[in-house]
Amino acid sequence: MSVLLGQEFPNFDVDTTTGKYKIHEFIAGSWAILFSHPADYTPVCTTELGRAAELAPEFKKRGVKMIGFSIDSVEDHKGWIKDIQAYSKVNDFPYPLIAGTRQMAADLGMLDPDELDKKGMPLTARCVFIIGPDKKLKLSLLYPATTGRNFDEILRIIDSLQLTANxxxxxxxxxxxxxxxxxxxxxxxxxxxxxxxxxxxxxxxxxxxxxxxxxxxxxx
CATH class of the missing domain: 3.30.1020.10 (Antioxidant, Horf6; Chain A, domain2)
Structure with missing residues (x-):
């Protein structure tokens, strides 16, 4: 079950670093971006989530809520956030991270068959889902685990999506x-x-x- 453009984003129950809720409750009539990363305590992911934290004011200016995702625990997320803050020199970590399940990642088409963890299981790829206030998927991007994303480009995409929506x-x-x-x-x-x-x-x-x-x- 991969969500397609124009379809309503699945209303998953999620456990995050800021509590438990449903994705639709999190969106609550706003634009939202959900971006996944392969694993906590990994180098490229650390740079990406730090960059996203730096750009949080730009996302907020556009009325976009941010949320991250991987199949690591809330406890691991919270420990890793301290590393991200130290490496990227950000005082605040302004968005939650979902402690997802492998099934949830599979349902969203997030798994990268070429990048495996120590147990030989596929890692979560670097997905980007931009969801509109109507809770429908407006854009999806899928990067392999080895390639970090350009968050300036993601902001440019959001500018285009919001302009062309109106x-x-x-x-x-x-x-x-x-x-x-x-x-x-x-x-x-x-x-x-x-x-x-x-x-x-x-x-x-x-x-x-x-x-x-x-x-x-x-x-x-």
Whole structure:
């Protein structure tokens, strides 16, 4: 049972470093990001969770709740958090970590068959799930255990998801918040003029088709 884009995220009961609750209770009408890591007390994971803690104000500014996941115990999580704080020089650890089960990780498609623990069992891969206020999955990313994530890119993705959830635009390659967006093809030119008072520019291409229409970021 892997959750697909647009599907409601499973309402798991979770035990975390800040208590027990259901995932939907944690989301509670906000955007949320759940990111998994292979194991506590491992080097790449330490850098990732430290970086996420450093960027917590940026996630909060976007109204995004953060929560981590691995199949380690709450006790191990709490001990490891001290290492993360020391290594990354963060005074606060601003998000909970789920003490998940192997079954939960399997249900979410998180297990990495190429990376095994000391018992020969697959480790949790580096997953990213971004969940909307409607509790539906908006984006999923899956990294192997050996590759650390770029959290600046994850913030950029969130900016795009939140923008395109509210306006009839798409974001082009390498887009950053505040840059020009693309009018979605489903809007006619007349509809686009009504929706985007700042106007739009149509790029001329050899086919003669006017499908590339750029407009200023409508959220600014």
């Amino acid at each position: 306006y009839k635009v798409a974001t082009p390659a390498d887009w950053k918040s505040g840059e020009r967006c693309m009018v979605v093809p489903s809007l006619s030119d007349g509809e686009a003029k009504a929706r985007f008072p700042k106007g739009f520019e149509t790029s001329q291409v050899p086919s003669g088709k006017s499908y590339i229409r750029l407009t200023p970021d409508p959220s600014k």
